[in-house]
Amino acid sequence: MTWYQKFKESVFFRKLFFLAFVTSLILFRTLLNRNLWMNPLSDVMGGWGIWETVNGEQKLTTECIENVIMMVPFSSVAMWTFGEKIGNSWKKILCNSGKIAFIFSISIEMLQLLLRLGTFQLSDIFYNTVGGVLGGLMYCVVMKARKRL
Incomplete structure (x- = not known):
């Protein structure tokens, strides 16, 4: 009941x-x-493109696009939640959204x-920050x- 009241009363909540x-x-x-990986450092520099070579043939992979798309709603909701504290300057908003995404991605x-869940990849950090x-x-x-309307 307390959650419901708080949810009903507070926009910030x-x-x-x-x-x-x-x-x-x-x-x-x-x-x-994720499944456990024996060597999470096996592909640190991988995942930079949309094509990867598996057993001599080219395969399309969407990992980089998924990493960008995954972080777009997260950072926009974070900016929406803490917008009053950050300010209205687009430079501050972009800088803070990049910092938040970078720290969350790291x-x-x-x-x-x-925890050996998946692989550690630098490309994931880069694409998450871009997202x-x-x-x-x-x-x-x-x-x-919204201000113009």
Whole structure:
């Protein structure tokens, strides 16, 4: 009953709840729904392109695109939740959304390394950070359009 009252009364609580939901979806995809790997450092420099060579043939992979798309809603919801504390400057928003995505991505990759869930890849950190900046940019565009209406 307390949750329901808080959810009903506080806009910040609803935003924070939505941020926790998006974060849990990302953690489910990156950590909780993975198999154990014997060597998580086996492909540190892999995953930079959309084509990979497997047994001599080229295969299309969407990992880099998925990493970008995964972080866009996370960083835009984080900016939406803490927008009053960050400010309205697009430079601050993009910088903070990039920092948040970078730190969150490093945390995920370090947990994958320590728990041996998936592989540690530098490309994941890069693409997640790009997705975070794009999410901040999307937040800026939506807020500017909302002010004009």
